[in-house]
Amino acid sequence: MNDLIDTLRRLVGPAHVLTDGDLTAWEQDWRKRSRGKALAVVRPASTAEVAAVVKACAAAGTSIVPQGGNTGLAVGSIPDDSGTQIVLSLARMSAVRAIDEANLTLTVEAGCVLQTLQETAEKAGFLFPLSLAAEGSCTIGGNLGTNAGGTQVLRYGNTRELCLGLEVVTPQGEVWDGLSGLRKDNTGYDLRDLFIGSEGTLGVITAATLKLYPQPAATLTAWAAVPSLAQAVALLGLAQRQLGAGLTGFEVMGQFALSLVGKHFSQLRVPFLGQADAPYCVLLENSDSESEQHARERFEALLESAFEAGHVIDAVVAENLTQAHQLWHVRESIPLAQAEEGLNIKHDISIPVSRIPAFCAETDALLAREIPGVRLVNFGHLGDGNLHYNVQAPASGDARTFLREQEDRVNTLVYDQVRAFNGSISAEHGIGSLKLDKLPAYKSPVALQLMRAIKQALDPQNLMNPGRVVQAP
Amino acid sequence: MNDLIDTLRRLVGPAHVLTDGDLTAWEQDWRKRSRGKALAVVRPASTAEVAAVVKACAAAGTSIVPQGGNTGLAVGSIPDDSGTQIVLSLARMSAVRAIDEANLTLTVEAGCVLQTLQETAEKAGFLFPLSLAAEGSCTIGGNLGTNAGGTQVLRYGNTRELCLGLEVVTPQGEVWDGLSGLRKDNTGYDLRDLFIGSEGTLGVITAATLKLYPQPAATLTAWAAVPSLAQAVALLGLAQRQLGAGLTGFEVMGQFALSLVGKHFSQLRVPFLGQADAPYCVLLENSDSESEQHARERFEALLESAFEAGHVIDAVVAENLTQAHQLWHVRESIPLAQAEEGLNIKHDISIPVSRIPAFCAETDALLAREIPGVRLVNFGHLGDGNLHYNVQAPASGDARTFLREQEDRVNTLVYDQVRAFNGSISAEHGIGSLKLDKLPAYKSPVALQLMRAIKQALDPQNLMNPGRVVQAP
Structure with missing residues (x-):
């Protein structure tokens, strides 16, 4: 191992092979759920140096964990705890x-x-x-x-x-x-x-x-209260027809998710907060290649048809960029507000858009029945069928205990529903090591076999980020 | 082999295993450049039947050529001439x-x-x-x-x-x-x-x-005469900025290509035909999610700015759908007009859009120098950087002799230029068997090695369309 470290120091310079000191930034995952131990953190400055480092590691049989900003949510970019893996940081290659x-x-x-x-x-x-x-x-x-x-x-x-x-x-x-x-x-x-x-x-x-x-000539943002998820889906279809490619954002947020923002960030104004006839709110973005005036006319025409059709109960269009940023800021504050409220179980699922209302109705009821007091923080990118269908511990009781006792069960309940609705258990976060053991239950065996064959063909030594995405042969 | 045929007849029904009669439709390629001989044409009706056919062929070590409409341009869907391959036609699975x-x-x-x-x-x-x-x-x-x-x-x-x-x-x-x-x-x-x-x-x-x-609310078509390819590229940029995603088509056609349409299809009106100050014409399509009136206003605004900037010399916007179809019909008649003019050498290349003017200037000059009298039928999807940079035999002399003597040389001249401009020798037609022997000279050895490794991993018996895309190990 010392030979390899010496070789790496020669290849990228001693200052860029880190073995001592505080390596937390490279060894701990973004959500601080997991911590590994690297043999070394290697920071090459060029493609040629990366190639040389990989060759040296391959010759030594040392496995490599490539790392960018280490902000992943699936524990895919930190080393395991063996102390034998190299973290290959690309941070210096930023040109x-x-x-x-x-x-x-x-x-x-x-x-x-x-x-x-x-x-x-x-x-x-x-x-x-x-x-x-x-x-x-x-x-x-x-x-x-x-x-x-x-x-x-x-x-x-x-x-x-x-x-x-x-x-x-x-x-x-x-x-x-x-x-x-x-x-x-x-x-x-x-x-x-x-x-x-x-x-x-x-x-x-x-x-x-x-x-x-x-760049679009103008980008406008609107916030609408909708009477149901089904109407949110209908609004999406209408917006796609009327705005075409101008529709660049369509986010959905449940009232409980919004209430956490209202509770923990009271300086933020949350439109239609707690409005009982509007269980969900939607954030729409319209990007226009023509002008702000045109964007506004189109947006207003859309919202007018949406009111008439019953898709929308109430809506505001941001008057200016500041207001637009404020609306987006509310949407983006949900994960932080959730963290303020306490520990929770996160999901990053996708479902065909058409089936989302039925999925949520069924799964909400299932969880309420199986785990009394559970609180659902449901929000996400409805336009893509991607929900962050998160589960907050009951308000009473200790959240840490709840997670320890219920996390696996909650995951199984939610993921089984996802499978029943032809969805995905990882829409945008990936598999990493976090969901590796879940895959066999939720992915076709033929797909897994094809993935293993490809991994084996391209990386027969199993040195590239082993234990992520595909199980070891 | 007879055992396999019997098995296949049992699996898909005797009427759907063709071994006798005229099999030209399955054995000859679309451009009639190549003809093979199948052991049988097998026409399964379901996925289960396809799976059973593939299993039977794998057990017999018989290779399979999947076939759809058999309209490919790279000779990738007909059997070789060995008489040992199965053509697997998907035609009956059309639900x-x-x-x-x-x-x-x-x-x-x-x-x-x-x-x-x-x-x-x-x-x-x-x-x-x-x-x-x-x-x-x-x-x-x-x-x-x-x-x-x-x-x-x-x-x-x-x-x-x-x-x-x-x-x-x-x-x-x-x-x-x-x-x-x-x-x-x-x-x-x-x-x-x-x-x-x-x-x-x-x-x-x-x-x-x-x-x-x-569906867009309205689709409009325009035809513009441009003073150079560089101005056509500038027009493309302007159209992308002004129309955004509304720009759904941007085709370019050289005057010689258009002159062949004029010559062989004299009933078609070709706008700006032979206009000496406009070596190229451009066909633009604008799809609008709002209304025809809005589409027309946007199109006229675009063409006005384009005139002012010198990107365009003259332009017409189709008044109605019939006129729009007529314009598209001219564009789509180029390959037929080319065939009427006689044998020619076709290319399906792509180049970064920014480098197309320099590529064409250099390559036009190179071909004119190397092969006196050669005629260039240049047209294609400029918006994607995809040119059908075709070479017509000189007007004097026998085209068949020209092709026999010059096709390889023309291909090498053009493809070497494509490589020098970081382009692709097959933008949209694929490799098939037609360009298989060209790949090693124009594709990175590392990419070819990765492709072979994947082929070997997924199809170790080399039974699926062997001799296409990747060379046998």
Whole structure:
């Protein structure tokens, strides 16, 4: 092992092989649920250095955990507790390599922080639409590795849909230069999409070519109280018909989730809070390529038809950017408010949009029956069928005890329902090690067999992020 | 072999195992460049039958060529001339299994003809935007297998982007039910995109869940004469900024390509034909979610700015649907007009949009220098960077002799240029067997190695469409 450390120091410089001191930032997961122990944290500065590090580790039989901003929610980017794994941090590879305005593309290294990437695009007059809570810390390499979602998926897709090409270091330390700026290329298997979402188990993403979009001329936000989830789904359909691709956001929030924001962040104004005839509120975003006036007219026409059809009880359209930010801030404060309220069990599920009302009705009732007093913090990206269907401990009693005693049971109840409704137990967070043991029960055996065959073919030594996504053979 | 035929007859019924008579429709490729000989054409009626057929063939060591409408342009769906391969026709599996309006999805079997699919969507009030010349004959299974492109890619993406889930029979005859209607699902490797575009070499796609879109309120078409390719690219950028996602088509056509339409289809009116200061014309399509009036205003505003900026010399906007169809008909008549003019060498290349003007200037000059008298029929989907950069034999001399003597040289000249401009030698048609021997020179060795490893892992017997996409180990 000391030989390997010496080799790594020679390859990336002694200052960039961390073995002593406080390595918490690299060894502990974002939600502080898990902590590992690394043999070393290695911070290469170039693709060539990444390749050399991977080759050295492969020769030594040492496994590698690639890491970006370490903000993942599925425990996929920290080492295990054996003290034998290398954390390969891409943080020093953060350059924007090129921007091609006429091609609407940008090529960037894996360690670039998402917010920096957004700002770089904006400065050049373009939009890079990936947007999520951790954007100030997460890196594009991590976003690609986990196929991150966020709030603009409805219009622009997941990270997968925003990527045209990749540069990847294979488990053998070879560099695949797939940094294509092409929107059409049918010359063989789709390696790009195989690496995207593979959570570092098939290779190390070192750079990517990403799509840019023209900035919209105006973006407006509205907040509507709806009489039921079914009406929220009907509103979504109407908005898709009337606004077309202008509809860039469609979030749903249950009243209990909103009440926690009202309770713990009393400085925030939560529209229609506690309105009994409106069990849910919806946040809509309309991005217009024409003008603010046009956006406002379209939005008002939509809301008018929605009132008439009974989809909406009450609604406000933000008058200006400040008000729009305030509305989004309420939506984004739900996870924090939930944490303030105490420990809880998080789910990141997706269901076909059409089946969400029935799923929630059934599952709400099931949980209430099985676990009296349970409180549901239900919110999410309804436009994508993605709910954060979270379960808060009963108000009475100790939350820690509740979690210890009930977490597995709650997960099984919810995930069995997800399966019954043809849904997914991980819509946007990935598998990591957190959900690895759940997969066999909720994924087709044929799919698992295909995944294992691919892992075995590309990483026969099982050195790339072992124990994540696919079970060891 | 007779044992296998007997088994197949038992599995799918004797009427659906064709061994005698005229099998040209299954054995000859669309462009009539190649003809094979099948052991049998097998036409299963269900996924279970496909699985049983594949199992029987695997047990017999007999290789399988999956076939949809057999309209591919890369010789990927006909058998070789050995008389030992099975053609597995999906034509009888053409059912629309389900339509989910609130989820904007449709589930359909592989053998459904694309036009039937488009009409099914339209009847339900939705748009399925995949559109290409062979839509009356090609099947969605073939579109998925080859990741077909077409004229709406600019807005809606390739077939890949239109698919949410697949049902696939593996080379071992197992059924993977991945028919998901989810827009977000991060539970493991992206098997869907691995099968899409793999041209039947990794398994048989038997069904798919596809995205639907709301129908636009109005679709308008314009035709503009542009002073250069550089100005066409500038016009594209302006249209993307002003129309946003409303820009659903952006085709470019060189004057020589248009002159062939004028010559061979004199009943068609070709706008700005032969206008010397306009070496190229552009066809634009604007789809509007609001109204025809709004679409027209936006289009006129765009063309006005384009005139002022010098991107456009002259332009017409179709007054009605008939005129719009006439304009599209001119664009779509180019390949036929080219065939009327005589034999030619076709290319289906992509280049980053920003580099297309330089690519064409250099490559036009190179070909004119190297092969005096050569005539370039250049047209394509400029919005996607996809050109059909075709080469017509010189007007004088025998075209057949020209092709025999010059085709390889022309291909090498063009493809070497494509490589120098970071392009692709197959943008939308695939590799098939037509371009298999070209790949090693134009694709990274690491990518080819990864492709071979995946093929070997999923199809170790090399029974699925062998000799296509990846070279035999």
